[in-house]
Amino acid sequence: xxxxRTICAQEYKITGTLRDLITEDGVDSVRVELLREDSSLVDVxxxxxxxxxxxxxxxxxxxxxxxxxxxxxxxxxxxxxRYIIKCRKMGYETIVHGVEIKAEKVKRRVIDMGDIYMxxxxxxxxxxxxxxxxxxxxxxxxxxxxxxxxFALPDGSMLDDLVKQLPGAEIRNGNVFVNGRxxxxxxxxxxxFFNGNPQAALKNLPAYVVSRVKVYEKEGVLSETTGTDMGxxxxxxxxxxxxxxxxxxxxxxxxGYGTEERYEGGLFAMRFDERQSFTLSxxxxxxxxxxxxxxxxxxARSMQSGLHKRNxxxxxxxxxxxxxLKLTANAAFEHRDDRLTQGTASETFLSGGNTYGRSQxxxxxxxxxxxxxxxxxxxxxxxxxxxxGYSGNYRHRDNSVASRSASFDVLxxxxxxxSILDSVFxxxxxxxxxxxxxxxxxxxxxxxxxxxxxxxTAHGALAFQGNLLDLNGNFTHNKREQDQFDxxxxxxxxxxxxxxxxxxxxxADTRSYxxxxxxxxxxxxxxxxxxxxxxxxxxxxxxxxxxxxNPLYRLDWLGEGWTDGDSVQLGMLPSVREELLRCIDxxxxxxxxxxxxxxxxxxxxxxxxxxxxMGWLEIKSTLTFHHENARLRYQRFxxxxxxARHAWLAEPSASLxxxxxxxxxxxxxxxxxLKYNATNSQPNLRYMLDLTDxxxxxxxxxxxxxxxNMRSDRLMLQLKRTHQQGRSLNTSIDYTRWHNQVAAMxxxxxxxxxxxxxxxxxxGNWLANYNLWYNVPLNKKKNLxxxxxxxxxxxxxxxxSFVQDExxxxxxxxxxxQASPKLTFNYSPAAGALFTGGVGLDWRNVDGEREDFVRIRxxxxxxxxSAQVPLPGEVSLATNFRLTSRYGFNDAAxxxxxxxxxxxxxxxxxxFTFMLKGYDLLGRDRxxxxxxxxxxxxxxxxxxxxxxxxxxxxxxxxxxxxKKS
Numbered sequence: 001x002x003x004x005r006t007i008c009a010q011e012y013k014i015t016g017t018l019r020d021l022i023t024e025d026g027v028d029s030v031r032v033e034l035l036r037e038d039s040s041l042v043d044v045x046x047x048x049x050x051x052x053x054x055x056x057x058x059x060x061x062x063x064x065x066x067x068x069x070x071x072x073x074x075x076x077x078x079x080x081x082r083y084i085i086k087c088r089k090m091g092y093e094t095i096v097h098g099v100e101i102k103a104e105k106v107k108r109r110v111i112d113m114g115d116i117y118m119x120x121x122x123x124x125x126x127x128x129x130x131x132x133x134x135x136x137x138x139x140x141x142x143x144x145x146x147x148x149x150x151f152a153l154p155d156g157s158m159l160d161d162l163v164k165q166l167p168g169a170e171i172r173n174g175n176v177f178v179n180g181r182x183x184x185x186x187x188x189x190x191x192x193f194f195n196g197n198p199q200a201a202l203k204n205l206p207a208y209v210v211s212r213v214k215v216y217e218k219e220g221v222l223s224e225t226t227g228t229d230m231g232x233x234x235x236x237x238x239x240x241x242x243x244x245x246x247x248x249x250x251x252x253x254x255x256g257y258g259t260e261e262r263y264e265g266g267l268f269a270m271r272f273d274e275r276q277s278f279t280l281s282x283x284x285x286x287x288x289x290x291x292x293x294x295x296x297x298x299x300a301r302s303m304q305s306g307l308h309k310r311n312x313x314x315x316x317x318x319x320x321x322x323x324x325l326k327l328t329a330n331a332a333f334e335h336r337d338d339r340l341t342q343g344t345a346s347e348t349f350l351s352g353g354n355t356y357g358r359s360q361x362x363x364x365x366x367x368x369x370x371x372x373x374x375x376x377x378x379x380x381x382x383x384x385x386x387x388x389g390y391s392g393n394y395r396h397r398d399n400s401v402a403s404r405s406a407s408f409d410v411l412x413x414x415x416x417x418x419s420i421l422d423s424v425f426x427x428x429x430x431x432x433x434x435x436x437x438x439x440x441x442x443x444x445x446x447x448x449x450x451x452x453x454x455x456x457t458a459h460g461a462l463a464f465q466g467n468l469l470d471l472n473g474n475f476t477h478n479k480r481e482q483d484q485f486d487x488x489x490x491x492x493x494x495x496x497x498x499x500x501x502x503x504x505x506x507x508a509d510t511r512s513y514x515x516x517x518x519x520x521x522x523x524x525x526x527x528x529x530x531x532x533x534x535x536x537x538x539x540x541x542x543x544x545x546x547x548x549x550n551p552l553y554r555l556d557w558l559g560e561g562w563t564d565g566d567s568v569q570l571g572m573l574p575s576v577r578e579e580l581l582r583c584i585d586x587x588x589x590x591x592x593x594x595x596x597x598x599x600x601x602x603x604x605x606x607x608x609x610x611x612x613x614m615g616w617l618e619i620k621s622t623l624t625f626h627h628e629n630a631r632l633r634y635q636r637f638x639x640x641x642x643x644a645r646h647a648w649l650a651e652p653s654a655s656l657x658x659x660x661x662x663x664x665x666x667x668x669x670x671x672x673x674l675k676y677n678a679t680n681s682q683p684n685l686r687y688m689l690d691l692t693d694x695x696x697x698x699x700x701x702x703x704x705x706x707x708x709n710m711r712s713d714r715l716m717l718q719l720k721r722t723h724q725q726g727r728s729l730n731t732s733i734d735y736t737r738w739h740n741q742v743a744a745m746x747x748x749x750x751x752x753x754x755x756x757x758x759x760x761x762x763x764g765n766w767l768a769n770y771n772l773w774y775n776v777p778l779n780k781k782k783n784l785x786x787x788x789x790x791x792x793x794x795x796x797x798x799x800x801s802f803v804q805d806e807x808x809x810x811x812x813x814x815x816x817x818q819a820s821p822k823l824t825f826n827y828s829p830a831a832g833a834l835f836t837g838g839v840g841l842d843w844r845n846v847d848g849e850r851e852d853f854v855r856i857r858x859x860x861x862x863x864x865x866s867a868q869v870p871l872p873g874e875v876s877l878a879t880n881f882r883l884t885s886r887y888g889f890n891d892a893a894x895x896x897x898x899x900x901x902x903x904x905x906x907x908x909x910x911x912f913t914f915m916l917k918g919y920d921l922l923g924r925d926r927x928x929x930x931x932x933x934x935x936x937x938x939x940x941x942x943x944x945x946x947x948x949x950x951x952x953x954x955x956x957x958x959x960x961x962x963k964k965s
Contacts, residue, residue, distance in 0.1 A: 010930035012077040012101050016113030017049045017070035017243065018087060020120070020146060020642035022138055027089060027118050028606040028642070034075040035084040042083065047071035047256050070115065077101060083114070092118045114244030115211060117149065136782055137167055139724050142666040143216040151778055153207050153832065162210060165828060167726045167782055168775045171202070176237060178215045179387065179722050180730030180773035185216070187238040189246070193277050193318060205239070205270070206250060206956065212240040217666055222522065225385045226463040229532060230522055231606055247273040254917070256952025262287055264952060276319045288945055305927040305942035306340035317568030324379045331372040331817040338365050342942040343417040344891045349814075349936050350748055350803050351850055355438070356890075358417045359405035369395030383463035394452045401445040407438040407753035417891040429493060437493040437699065438753030446570045449482035468522040475515040482508045485571050489564065490697055492752055501564040503556040504585075505573065512546040529610075536604040544596045550589060552695070557583040559645065588695040594685065599627045615660040624651040632685040641689050647709055653677035670759040673718045683707040683742050688761040702758040710761075711739040726777040726785075737766040745800040746935065760797045769793045783829065787824040799848055801935045812919065814848040816932060832870040839863050846932050856937060858930055879903040889930065889939055898924040913954040920947040
């Protein structure tokens with residue numbers, strides 16, 4: 001029985017919409033009660049699916065309920081207070097929501113609760129036992145749907161915190177992966193809200209505004225234009241907001257300061273509705289945090305090496321009032337300050353004994369720049385699409401570098417790189433050190449550059465009778481100017497030959513343009529429920545032009561005041577231009593113009609067939625022919641060099657994809673794919689010039705006019721399996737072989753340490769990879785998840801390092817094996833609690849066929865543990881540990897074990913969050929990188945952030961905008 005209502009002047013209306021958790025349709029006839037905190041009844045109503053009328057005949061109207069519009073309810077509250085809303089219906093779990101009405105914050109006396117989702121009760125077969133656990137994920141057709149309300153997150157959590165808890169989802173190297181597959185775009189409400197910067201949502205969108213996260217294959221613009229499947233779908237993550245936050249202004253302001261003069265600040269504001277959206281974001285810090293975006297929306301949370309300051313502001317706008325018009329625009333400004341101290345330990349594998357190198361570089365730089373873009377999309381009628389766009393950017397940079405390096409035939413001491421270099425550059429030089437040092441170099445550099453680019457794009461598509469004519473083109477112009485000064489002093493202590501002193505100035509100017517025109521015709525020759533066939537012929541013309549002006553001036557040739565030993569200030573030039581022209585180094589100055597034009601004919605074939613009781617089989621093949629003309633005019637040594645080359649290049653590819661499960665056309669549950677592709681390309685014409693480049697005395701380069709075209713072949717087999725229970729598997733194996741691969745053959749002078757390299761064609765290089773990704777929930781609640789990863793690779797390469805005057809009687813090979821297993825877990829035992837941890841291994845082994853080749857083995861072992869735990873007093877604790885052990889490094893100082901420990905405490909009061917965090921509390925962080933191949937190994941290490949403690953305050957706000965009646 002319904003209570004009578006008496007509307008008074010102080011009454012408030014509470015509205016909302018009830019939906020089924022799985023189907024998202026409205027749930028009709030739900031009893032909705034409004035209770036006080038003492039559970040006394042205030043009002044009661046029933047949810048109702050709205051009725052719409054349709055004209056089915058000239059004089060006949062039919063009334064129908066449209067479930068997709070939801071089931072609406074309205075309650076009357078007598079005044080401002082705290083209330084409880086209870087939703088009950090047979091067969092559904094009872095839903096309870098709290099609501100607080102504050103008179104000063106409620107406009108027009110209406111509180112909209114948005115969409116409220118109701119979950120059906122699940123019964124065991126033999127007993128009526130209700131499982132009260134909320135569903136975390138489910139499949140709706142081929143769409144994977146996550147229920148955001150089922151994941152308990154602490155106050156202040158953002159969308160990326162939610163994504164990390166989703167079963168099968170992870171953020172890897174800044175990109176989002178679901179069931180091992182890369183998410184190509186992040187949508188908001190089904191639309192590309194972030195204009196190519198979708199990762200801004202992961203960092204700044206509050207998790208509490210999210211209702212659903214859907215992952216599915218989204219049809220592309222060509223499929224939307226024709227209304228049929230054109231094979232241009234992409235894998236997307238679609239974030240759906242709770243209805244009450246659509247049209248709401250959301251944002252946050254953040255500021256913090258700590259020890260070691262560390263600081264951070266940020267701002268984010270957004271508004272989103274069905275017609276338009278706007279975001280404003282800012283990032284200001286010296287914590288090495290860098291929210292930079294890529295085509296997939298990925299960003300690096302922090303840079304591990306160096307010290308970096310960043311000031312960044314960006315704005316994005318989208319206007320899409322209907323399906324016929326879409327306008328997007330964005331602009332960004334950035335100022336950076338970077339400081340890096342980097343050391344390098346290298347070893348070159350040579351017959352008769354390896355050689356070693358040590359270097360240390362201190363660099364600093366500042367840059368300022370901006371970029372912007374605008375794009376207009378028109379769909380004037382069905383089957384028509386027109387797009388026009390412009391993007392541009394500009395950046396100014398100032399850099400200074402001070403470096404010192406040395407080469408040895410035997411390492412003088414097995415200490416750190418810095419200690420070795422201190423010994424080498426000590427005056428006077430120790431005689432024992434002198435006898436081992438092939439060369440030592442000091443180089444100070446000062447540079448300033450300006451770089452800009454502009455790009456214009458146009459695209460048109462016309463669909464008719466299920467077919468499509470697609471035309472597109474673009475034009476890009478790039479410009480770069482750079483002034484660089486350097487003072488270079490190279491000495492040969494062992495042989496005591498004359499030092500090489502150079503005081504240089506380079507005035508470089510590079511300009512280029514590219515344009516590309518393409519036309520394709522998509523012929524849908526077969527389109528039935530049982531089969532899909534498509535043939536796409538196409539033609540593309542592209543042209544590239546580049547002009548380089550690189551005059552080099554030897555200021556030390558000016559004589560007194562500019563020579564070695566004079567107190568010359570870096571960055572100074574003669575006051576008279578004639579003096580500068582007098583010291584131009586014609587042997588090391590060069591001027592070039594390059595033209596490349598390419599005609600491409602292509603034919604794509606797609607055939608997708610439903611097999612009898614065996615699912616679907618898709619066959620794709622592409623045959624591409626390029627006719628490429630390349631010309632180069634190059635001036636150096638007072639001479640002009642001309643070279644040209646043209647070739648027909650074929651690049652075929654083919655794939656088979658089998659989805660064996662009935663009803664799983666998209667291959668979401670199980671798919672097997674076999675793929676082959678080949679590439680062909682011409683060598684860089686500059687490598688083919690018959691000249692010697694000795695502008696760097698330690699690295700001399702020879703041209704090779706006899707270079708041949710390169711080709712590669714790649715074969716891959718992939719299996720993807722996903723169970724509705726949350727288990728998923730993604731595994732693949734691939735093999736790549738290169739023919740006539742262009743590589744640098746090096747000859748080493750054991751007396752001076754000078755390397756002479758020449759570009760040559762190499763056969764016999766190949767690479768094999770195996771990848772495994774497996775995700776499995778370990779309990780019925782799916783709040784304990786185990787994830788296993790394995791990457792194994794073997795690189796077989798030709799050994800191209802030789803000693804000068806060495807007799808080369810046979811070709812030797814080297815093999816590099818790298819294995820990287822990783823095991824991680826994710827456990828969320830209670831509201832606001834999350835534990836993650838794991839162990840990973842990176843093992844490398846390099847061995848060669850040469851008799852004197854010394855096998856190299858390096859190992860990195862990494863353990864990590866993170867915890868996010870609610871404490872008494874509504875305090876949230878977050879901490880993480882990372883233990884790294886390294887073995888087998890050339891630089892003995894790198895073979896150690898280090899523990900990194902970070903911790904933070906936070907407390908939220910209404911819309912304010914206070915946080916105290918400590919970074920690297922044990923002061924043990926270090927950045928290292930190692931690369932090992934058949935020619936040698938390089939180990940790099942650099943400075944990192946010092947440990948610090950920082951206090952920050954964040955204010956989060958949301959404000960409901962004005963809505964039309």
